[in-house]
Amino acid sequence: MDTLTKIHRSWNMSRIREKNTLPERTVKKSLHFMNYKAKAHMRSIQGHPDFFLKDYNTAIFVHGCFWHRHKGCKFAYTPKSRTVFWKEKFKRNILRDRTVARLLRKAGIARITIWECQTKDAEKLRLRLARLLARTPSLLSAKGHAVS
């Protein structure tokens, strides 16, 4: 028996290309709350990040733990049946993520990954975003940007 029910599986399947998922909306709210100027779904940036912060020259990807294989995360399980199918699928996703990372690096764009499981706690998410963005080479003046 598959560990995923049919409904659960179709829910998972539908999520991969879905825009404005709950984790995405949570990240969007947090960025807005902290006054970061972020554009959603920039087609002109490699890998079409979920958010792009021009002031920070930073692309933010909100990744589903299951599809993008969040290491050590309980949501990144492998279904018990059709194992080969899933392994192939996961491999392709990981390769695609790596390619995007390489292209962004080449283009001199910083990349931040926010995992789905990291969006459950809004407070922690904001701290994480602030910490990560503080590390990116800001294009703003020396005064910087209030991140608290």
Ligand SMILES: [Zn+2]
């Ligand atoms: Zn996770």
